Amino acid sequence: MGSDQNSLNVRFCEICAGFLSKNGKDSVPSLTKVLDTIADDLARSGDLRIRMGSENPSIWLSLQQLWDFLAEYPSADADVAELRVLVISVARFTRNIVAGVAVNQQNAFGVEPALRRVLHLYSSWSAFQVTDSFPATRMAVQALSNIVTTNEDLTSRLWSTYLTLPEERAILIRLLGSPDHKIILSLLVLMVNCIHDSTERRSLLTKSRGGARICVTLLDRMVLLYDAEESTDGAKAFDYGYHLFAHLFDGGFAPDLYNSLSVEGEVIAQHQTTLLKLLDSYLQSSQTCPVHCDMCPMLSEIFLSLSSYSQSAIKRAINPINSEPNLDSSIEHLQELDLLLPKSCEALVLATQCIVKISLLSEDQRTMDPSAVELRAIFRDACSTDELLRLLDAFLPRIYFGKPVLNPATDQSIPSSVAGANGFSYLKRDLVRLVGVLCHRDKTFQDRIRVCGGIPVIMNMCVVDERNPYLREHAILALRNLLDSNKENQDEVNSIQPSGYWDEAGMLREKVGATLR
Numbered sequence: 001m002g003s004d005q006n007s008l009n010v011r012f013c014e015i016c017a018g019f020l021s022k023n024g025k026d027s028v029p030s031l032t033k034v035l036d037t038i039a040d041d042l043a044r045s046g047d048l049r050i051r052m053g054s055e056n057p058s059i060w061l062s063l064q065q066l067w068d069f070l071a072e073y074p075s076a077d078a079d080v081a082e083l084r085v086l087v088i089s090v091a092r093f094t095r096n097i098v099a100g101v102a103v104n105q106q107n108a109f110g111v112e113p114a115l116r117r118v119l120h121l122y123s124s125w126s127a128f129q130v131t132d133s134f135p136a137t138r139m140a141v142q143a144l145s146n147i148v149t150t151n152e153d154l155t156s157r158l159w160s161t162y163l164t165l166p167e168e169r170a171i172l173i174r175l176l177g178s179p180d181h182k183i184i185l186s187l188l189v190l191m192v193n194c195i196h197d198s199t200e201r202r203s204l205l206t207k208s209r210g211g212a213r214i215c216v217t218l219l220d221r222m223v224l225l226y227d228a229e230e231s232t233d234g235a236k237a238f239d240y241g242y243h244l245f246a247h248l249f250d251g252g253f254a255p256d257l258y259n260s261l262s263v264e265g266e267v268i269a270q271h272q273t274t275l276l277k278l279l280d281s282y283l284q285s286s287q288t289c290p291v292h293c294d295m296c297p298m299l300s301e302i303f304l305s306l307s308s309y310s311q312s313a314i315k316r317a318i319n320p321i322n323s324e325p326n327l328d329s330s331i332e333h334l335q336e337l338d339l340l341l342p343k344s345c346e347a348l349v350l351a352t353q354c355i356v357k358i359s360l361l362s363e364d365q366r367t368m369d370p371s372a373v374e375l376r377a378i379f380r381d382a383c384s385t386d387e388l389l390r391l392l393d394a395f396l397p398r399i400y401f402g403k404p405v406l407n408p409a410t411d412q413s414i415p416s417s418v419a420g421a422n423g424f425s426y427l428k429r430d431l432v433r434l435v436g437v438l439c440h441r442d443k444t445f446q447d448r449i450r451v452c453g454g455i456p457v458i459m460n461m462c463v464v465d466e467r468n469p470y471l472r473e474h475a476i477l478a479l480r481n482l483l484d485s486n487k488e489n490q491d492e493v494n495s496i497q498p499s500g501y502w503d504e505a506g507m508l509r510e511k512v513g514a515t516l517r
Contacts, residue, residue, distance in 0.1 A: 067114035123174035188240035313338035386454030429468035436478030
């Protein structure tokens with residue numbers, strides 16, 4: 001068997017030397033035939049990979065020369081069929097010879113610069129227009145992945161290099177722009193493997209300038225992959241992208257990543273909103289609590305910032321002259337609608353849902369372990385919702401059985417451009433739900449809601465609103481939690497007498513002679 005192995009190494013070295021000496025595309029078929037045959041054998045036998053990588057004559061110099069030839073091909077172009085075939089064969093051989101063999105990975109790592117140049121060629125805009133080039137790109141990415149996977153030293157060296165490349169040479173960003181979902185999937189497998197169980201490499205991805213650019217590109221890609229059909233390569237690529245961000249969340253890097261995505265002068269950047277969507281999904285699927293402690297200050301800050309911005313924008317829309325809320329404003333006063341308000345409210349919904357989930361997880365954790373950290377307390381100072389709810393109730397009409405509820409002061413509905421704007425859905429419902437969660441068995445927060453006049457606001461949410469499914473149910477639960485073991489709040493509710501009635505259109509009409517509170 002040893003002599004057979006020696007013959008295999010000799011054959012490989014001879015065929016490579018013959019090809020390189022001729023330096024012509026006419027000898028490509030004979031070279032690729034040998035490489036493909038050996039690659040098939042390597043894929044089936046781990047022992048063969050070890051022996052071929054360690055015995056003489058050594059194959060590594062010949063392999064290096066092949067990659068150098070590909071990287072310096074005289075007429076390098078992704079549209080050259082012979083070059084594409086050769087890239088596939090050499091990359092496939094490289095992928096298989098290094099799989100799971102640390103010594104082979106170490107020996108093969110020397111081809112990385114040449115392999116990177118090949119990937120640079122195949123990640124150009126012109127290459128992405130040639131669909132026949134996609135198999136070569138995929139195989140090259142898989143070869144690169146196998147060279148470093150499970151090898152900590154090589155993975156760290158590769159990751160550090162790729163995250164500090166100049167923008168025009170940033171291979172990961174270029175490859176993320178590929179229209180081929182299989183290429184994206186292969187690349188994300190490599191990236192997930194690189195950051196797995198490594199605090200240092202995750203930190204580099206979330207805090208470095210190059211890492212932030214990669215994350216921005218990946219978040220854009222995630223948006224495009226979201227609607228991919230189940231079980232397709234696009235759906236698998238989305239799952240791997242999600243797992244990559246889940247690794248970052250697990251490691252406590254959500255705040256660093258959120259800050260790195262900020263845009264100066266904007267209350268919320270689109271990529272930050274996308275990140276909040278992934279974070280919300282991550283939390284909804286989570287059953288553990290301690291790992292989320294470091295997210296609480298970030299979410300509190302996001303909630304406070306977005307809430308303050310939204311309140312200010314709504315006040316300007318309701319009364320643009322002095323920015324003081326006028327809850328009975330006519331439609332003509334809606335003159336200064338902030339175009340960023342829907343985006344702010346969309347992100348506010350996501351932040352609120354994250355806060356609610358962490359609060360519930362915290363409460364469950366404390367039920368099992370009373371010594372566990374009370375995470376709800378971190379949110380209480382930031383999450384003042386009564387004023388925002390009051391403004392939203394004036395600004396946005398309730399949708400009652402498909403019809404907007406009329407403004408009682410004008411008998412007119414809010415314009416459809418406002419009533420149907422994206423970004424406002426679920427906002428009132430989730431804010432009410434947040435109040436219900438934070439005031440549960442917490443007299444301090446219950447009293448705070450009463451003192452700031454929030455109880456009538458919550459009572460006014462006990463209505464049907466198609467823009468806010470289950471708003472009434474959440475409001476009733478919040479009211480129940482506000483009254484639980486709190487006599488002052490109970491007296492407050494008892495003192496509120498009905499001042500109106502609901503007509504057939506779902507509009508609350510004022511009773512004659514009633515006193516409004």
